Amino acid sequence: xxxxxxxxxxxxxxxxxxxxxxxxxxxxxxxxxxxxxxxxxxxxxxxxxxxxxxxxxxxxxxxxxxxxxxxxxxxxxxxxxxxxxxxxxxxxxxxxxxxxxxxxxxxxxxxxxxxxxxxxxxxxxxxxxxxxxxxxxxxxxxxxxxxxxxxxxxxxxxxxxxxxxxxxxxxxxxxxxxxxxxxxxxxxxxxxxxxxxxxxxxxxxxxxxxxxxxxxxxxxxxxxxxxxxxxxxxxxxxxxxxxxxxxxxxxxxxxxxxxxxxxxxxxxxxxxxxxxxxxxxxxxxxxxxxxxxxxxxxxxxxxxxxxxxxxxxxxxxxxxxxxxxxxxxxxxxxxxxxxxxxxxxxxxxxxxxxxxxxxxxxxxxxxxxxxxxxxxxxxxxxxxxxxxxxxxxxxxxxxxxxxxxxxxxxxxxxxxxxxxxxxxxxxxxxxxxxxxxxxxxxxxxxxxxxxxxxxxxxxxxxxxxxxxxxxxxxxxxxxxxxxxxxxxxxxxxxxxxxxxxxxxxxxxxxxxxxxxxxxxxxxxxxxxxxxxxxxxxxxxx
Amino acid sequence: xxxxxxxxxxxxxxxxxxxxxxxxxxxxxxxxxxxxxxxxxxxxxxxxxxxxxxxxxxxxxxxxxxxxxxxxxxxxxxxxxxxxxxxxxxxxxxxxxxxxxxxxxxxxxxxxxxxxxxxxxxxxxxxxxxxxxxxxxxxxxxxxxxxxxxxxxxxxxxxxxxxxxxxxxxxxxxxxxxxxxxxxxxxxxxxxxxxxxxxxxxxxxxxxxxxxxxxxxxxxxxxxxxxxxxxxxxxxxxxxxxxxxxxxxxxxxxxxxxxxxxxxxxxxxxxxxxxxxxxxxxxxxxxxxxxxxxxxxxxxxxxxxxxxxxxxxxxxxxxxxxx
Numbered sequence: 043x044x045x046x047x048x049x050x051x052x053x054x055x056x057x058x059x060x061x062x063x064x065x066x067x068x069x070x071x072x073x074x075x076x077x078x079x080x081x082x083x084x085x086x087x088x089x090x091x092x093x094x095x096x097x098x099x100x101x102x103x104x105x106x107x108x109x110x111x112x113x114x115x116x117x118x119x120x121x122x123x124x125x126x127x128x129x130x131x132x133x134x135x136x137x138x139x140x141x142x143x144x145x146x147x148x149x150x151x152x153x154x155x156x157x158x159x160x161x162x163x164x165x166x167x168x169x170x171x172x173x174x175x176x177x178x179x180x181x182x183x184x185x186x187x188x189x190x191x192x193x194x195x196x197x198x199x200x201x202x203x204x205x206x207x208x209x210x211x212x213x214x215x216x217x218x219x220x221x222x223x224x225x226x227x228x229x230x231x232x233x234x235x236x237x238x239x240x241x242x243x244x245x246x247x248x249x250x251x252x253x254x255x256x257x258x259x260x261x262x263x264x265x266x267x268x269x270x271x272x273x274x275x276x277x278x279x280x281x282x283x284x285x286x287x288x289x290x291x292x293x294x295x296x297x298x299x300x301x302x303x304x305x306x307x308x309x310x311x312x313x314x315x316x317x318x319x320x321x322x323x324x325x326x327x328x329x330x331x332x333x334x335x336x337x338x339x340x341x342x343x344x345x346x347x348x349x350x351x352x353x354x355x356x357x358x359x360x361x362x363x364x365x366x367x368x369x370x371x372x373x374x375x376x377x378x379x380x381x382x383x384x385x386x387x388x389x390x391x392x393x394x395x396x397x398x399x400x401x402x403x404x405x406x407x408x409x410x411x412x413x414x415x416x417x418x419x420x421x422x423x424x425x426x427x428x429x430x431x432x433x434x435x436x437x438x439x440x441x442x443x444x445x446x447x448x449x450x451x452x453x454x455x456x457x458x459x460x461x462x463x464x465x466x467x468x469x470x471x472x473x474x475x476x477x478x479x480x481x482x483x484x485x486x487x488x489x490x491x492x493x494x495x496x497x498x499x500x501x502x503x504x505x506x507x508x509x510x511x512x513x514x515x516x517x518x519x520x521x522x523x524x525x526x527x528x529x530x531x532x533x534x535x536x537x538x539x540x541x542x543x544x545x546x547x548x549x550x551x552x553x554x555x556x557x558x559x560x561x562x563x564x565x566x567x568x569x570x571x572x573x574x575x576x577x578x579x580x581x582x583x
Numbered sequence: 584x585x586x587x588x589x590x591x592x593x594x595x596x597x598x599x600x601x602x603x604x605x606x607x608x609x610x611x612x613x614x615x616x617x618x619x620x621x622x623x624x625x626x627x628x629x630x631x632x633x634x635x636x637x638x639x640x641x642x643x644x645x646x647x648x649x650x651x652x653x654x655x656x657x658x659x660x661x662x663x664x665x666x667x668x669x670x671x672x673x674x675x676x677x678x679x680x681x682x683x684x685x686x687x688x689x690x691x692x693x694x695x696x697x698x699x700x701x702x703x704x705x706x707x708x709x710x711x712x713x714x715x716x717x718x719x720x721x722x723x724x725x726x727x728x729x730x731x732x733x734x735x736x737x738x739x740x741x742x743x744x745x746x747x748x749x750x751x752x753x754x755x756x757x758x759x760x761x762x763x764x765x766x767x768x769x770x771x772x773x774x775x776x777x778x779x780x781x782x783x784x785x786x787x788x789x790x791x792x793x794x795x796x797x798x799x800x801x802x803x804x805x806x807x808x809x810x811x812x813x814x815x816x817x818x819x820x821x822x823x824x825x826x827x828x829x830x831x832x833x834x835x836x837x838x839x840x841x842x843x844x845x846x847x848x849x850x851x852x853x854x855x856x857x858x859x860x861x862x863x864x865x866x867x868x869x870x871x872x873x874x875x876x877x878x879x880x881x882x883x884x885x886x887x888x889x890x891x892x893x894x895x896x897x898x899x900x901x902x903x904x905x906x
Contacts, residue, residue: 092864095666177621177634229637232667253676254856255749276753281851281860284732285748292740292747458615 079565081261083581084274088286088295092254092279096240098216099171100178100232105279112259112275112576113154114216114242117145117164117198120481122569124378125527126210130159130217130243130266131198140205140525147196151266153219154247161192166220168200175229183212205523207530211481216242245270245577254279269577271565290317296560299572303363306556317558320568324555325376326478327369328432329547330423330439331507336471338421343402345545349388351395351446352439358551361434365556369549371538372485376552376570378527379483379534385542395446404447412447420449424464424473427454435550436474468495468506474550483534486518489546509546587905588894595886600652602882603875607648610874617664617869638664651875661872663865670876673861678843680750681857685842687773688780696785697831700792701824707797715789722786731779731852739775746772748854776853780846792831799827825899832899836892840884 093105098114101107117131131145151159168190171180186206191199202209219241226234240248243266246259259275278295280286283302290298291313301309301319310319332339332348339345354368367375370385399412399419407413411420423439425432436452443450450472455464464470477488486503487493491510493503514537521533559566559573562582567574618635635641639650654661660670703712739747746752755768799805800823808818847859858877865873896903 092860174630174633175637177637179622181630230667233662234667237667252856254680254860255751255854256753258753278749278854280748280854282854285735285852285854288735288740288747294747462614 079269079271079578079580080583081271081580082273083562084276085272085297085560085563085576085579085581086276086278086295087297088278088280088289089299090280090283090286092281093257095232095237096248097218097231097234097237099167099176099180099218100237102179105277109248109257109259109277110216110240110242111244112246113240113244113248114218115151115244116214116216117147118210118213120211120214122567122574124376124481124570126214126481129214130164131213136525140207140523141202143200143202143209145198145200147198148266149196151243152264153221153243154241154262155219155222157219157221159217159219159243160195161198162195163217163220164198165190165192166224167215167217170218170223170228170231173228175227177229177232180212180215183209183215205525207522207525208480208482208484214481216244218242246275265577267577269575271578271580272563272576275576290558296563297573298558300555301558303365303556306363306365309558313558316561318561318566320557320559320573321365321554322557322568322572323367323374323376323570324478324553325374325480326476327372327374327552328435328474328476328550329369330472330474330550331470331547332472332545333470334507334509334546336421337417338419339472341402342544343398344404344419345548346388347395347398347402347446348443348448348548349545350391350398351448352442352548353390354388354550355390357435357438360438361431362551362553365554366551367554369552371542371549372488372547373483373534373538374479374552377479377483379531379538381535381538381542384535385538392442392446399446399448406447410444410447411449418449419447420451421471422451422453424453424455424460424470425475426457426460428457432474432476439474439548465506466501467499468501468508470506483530484518484522485537486522489514489537489541490518491515507546509544511540511544514540514544584897584905591890591893595890598886599879599883603652603879604648606875606878606882607651608644610871611644611647613869615869617871620869621664655879660876663873664870665868670872673873674858674876674880677856677858677861680855681843681859684773684776684780684855684857688777688784689838689842691777691781692785692788695781696788697792697828700789701796701819701827703789704793704796704800704827705819712793715793719786719789722782725783727779727783727846728848728852730782731775731849734775734779735852744771745774747775748852750855776849776855779853780849788831788834791834792827795830796823796827799823802826829896829899832895833892835895836888836890837885839888839891840881843880843884 087108089105089108091103091105093101093109094103095101095106096109096113098107098110098116101110115130117129117134118126119129121127128148130147130151132148134143134145136143145164147159147161147164153159168184168187170176171178171184172187186202186204186209187200188203189201191201193199200209219236222236222241223231223234231237238251242248245262245265245267247262248257249260250258256279257277259277261270261273278289280289286295286298287301287305287309289295290301291309293316306319309317330348332345334340358364358366358368368387370387371381373380375382402414404412404414404419407418411418413419423436425436433452433454436450440450440452460473465473465475488504489509489511490503490505491512492515493505494501494508494510496502517533517537517540521530521537524530524533557572563579564582565579567578573579618631618638618640622631622634632641639647642650651661660674662669663673699715703709703715706712735747739745750769750772752768752772755765757765760768800819805818805823808822809815813822843858846857847863849855850857850859861873862877864870865877893905897905
């Protein structure tokens with residue numbers, strides 16, 4: 043019943059992992075400044091919410107992921123182009139059939155308590171996730187792995203039952219120390235006190251947690267890569283966005299990840315001497331899902347008419363205050379697999395929309411709403427109550443579509459009821475919601491016919507609109523087994539072309555967020571998704 | 584009297600058991616399953632069943648209840664589903680902050696509201712009374728979150744020394760900064776939340792006190808006291824006030840659970856790490872063990888508070904006798 047919610051948490055986590063990804067390698071931030079980074083100083087982050095558990099394989103919330111990404115390291119991590127680069131693993135290779143993945147680990151890595159990091163820790167972590175008593179949300183990610191081997195201290199071999207390219211992006215997950223967790227049965231892993239006082243391999247050591255107030259991290263002098271330069275990291279927790287904004291204005295915090303859209307202009311005008319403001323596209327999109335089996339939406343021309351008949355540019359301008367981009371398919375511009383201009387852009391064209399509806403046999407009825415075989419072109423659009431942006435977007439859609447003779451009836455439903463009684467049982471005419479996506483462009487679970495409803499009427503994946511297309515199924519399967527990123531990109535461009543033409547959804551927009559960072563922090567690598575590699579940042583002298 | 588106290592205490596036991604059964608049932612009937620919230624998107628029914636068994640949620644609800652009750656009687660409220668830590672740890676690390684804030688708020692409320700109520704009753708329809716009436720209505724009408732944000736923007740951002748959120752400056756404690764600096768630091772963090780919380784409740788109690796006092800000073804025994812030639816001070820304090828306090832004492836009984844319950848809105852805005860946010864979050868996450876513990880502590884305090892108010896009656900009003 044709550045699968046959608048749980049899944050959202052899981053995908054959001056994937057992003058958080060990326061956004062806050064800590065790192066090695068590129069050293070881009072220092073270029074051009076001619077300055078030498080110096081050690082010392084502190085950075086204060088503001089975050090909303092409270093972290094739950096500092097164990098990367100059990101955590102599902104963004105604040106915990108933020109801390110875990112600084113305290114722990116994974117085998118790989120993502121860079122500013124969303125590519126996966128070495129972290130604990132120095133290099134890796136895939137066997138020709140894609141079934142054996144060999145990782146060579148770095149040799150100079152120590153846990154924060156001084157113990158040496160080895161392949162046994164990797165094996166322990168992945169086996170814990172695969173254990174039947176494991177209580178976290180990562181099991182599916184690791185299902186393709188059948189066996190984990192550690193032939194020597196610095197080699198890990200993963201055996202897969204079939205080639206599965208998206209797995210690499212899952213190996214960003216932090217490795218936990220075997221010597222600390224092995225004494226606790228997996229079923230009781232949550233009760234291990236190390237979850238509250240974590241020992242990792244990352245650039246920062248966990249120092250102090252005042253519950254509901256702040257977390258203090260300190261530089262790990264024995265970090266296995268360059269840095270960290272900033273000595274102290276303080277994460278202050280706020281429960282309200284407006285109050286956090288006030289704290290930013292007052293100078294209590296140095297960084298805020300997302301400034302509320304209607305405050306951005308004022309903040310930029312007032313504080314441009316104190317902060318760097320960065321507009322960053324997010325890895326997700328909003329859409330109106332159309333039930334493909336519904337008699338109205340069965341005809342592709344109707345689905346296309348809904349796209350042409352909707353002024354999506356206006357939605358971005360009015361609802362998002364311009365902080366966003368119109369979407370035409372299911373992969374946002376931040377991804378390396380984004381198709382871009384080769385897709386039909388569906389510019390706002392009410393005349394073309396009317397013409398398509400005429401062709402499909404829908405003629406204007408007495409009240410202006412089109413009719414065909416005695417049926418009115420009228421449907422309900424469900425959305426979660428309380429989200430002002432989505433409510434506003436839905437109102438624009440309602441007006442725009444009315445002009446082409448289509449009646450959309452908005453219904454606002456409480457989130458848990460929307461999930462349990464409509465979405466998770468795949469019973470609706472249409473609904474407006476959003477997806478947050480992971481690092482990999484794999485979208486099998488959203489659009490493959492086997493991810494729709496099974497013979498018992500149960501929703502298997504997230505294909506609740508029940509979109510079925512044999513060509514697409516084949517491409518989605520290929521996308522998972524092809525290991526070469528160039529070839530995968532070609533596959534996913536084809537996927538987007540089909541989705542752009544067939545339209546399981548009316549695609550709306552992807553949001554941009556605006557982050558503020560104190561100007562004293564130097565060496566920040568701004569990726570499309572956030573500031574990266576915090577261990578290489580330093581304070582301007 | 585002793586007889587009465589013992590009887591009342593014994594009556595609490597079935598009452599609390601009844602409350603716990605109702606709470607337990609309602610919680611399990613409410614939509615939302617902790618196992619589904621905890622487990623992953625594509626979990627198979629078998630995997631879900633296994634996790635359900637790990638948390639003991641596979642058993643019939645009455646069996647779960649009896650087990651829960653058995654543990655609670657031994658003082659064990661179980662562990663949180665979400666982070667695996669003992670429920671008591673969760674409560675004890677937040678309780679001091681809630682008590683600390685509410686205790687100070689309560690003292691301020693009563694210290695201010697009672698004299699204000701009394702004076703405005705004695706000078707009914709004077710300028711002071713009108714001003715008090717105006718401000719008490721304003722205090723009750725202002726939404727607390729709005730008032731709090733207003734204070735943060737109007738006072739907090741502009742002043743350099745008044746913090747807008749949190750409970751203490753990082754690194755300031757008795758060891759490093761000395762006792763007085765620490766007290767001063769903590770006091771600064773109290774100013775805004777205490778102002779917001781006390782203004783709302785103060786209004787109600789001042790109004791209560793005013794109307795109660797107005798009623799009492801028209802009574803025959805007050806006139807008699809005056810007729811006896813007692814000084815006005817004695818009439819008001821000894822004869823009128825003591826009787827007028829009676830309804831306020833009842834309120835005090837209800838304040839006991841309020842002292843322990845956090846105010847989620849205030850905690851949200853001022854980032855105050857109290858119990859209100861803990862119970863709110865536990866409810867959203869269906870963290871049954873924490874929800875039950877919070878409910879039972881609240882219920883126990885409510886029952887005790889009522890009992891205490893009844894006992895206090897005897898002290899304030901010698902006419903009341905229990906047997």
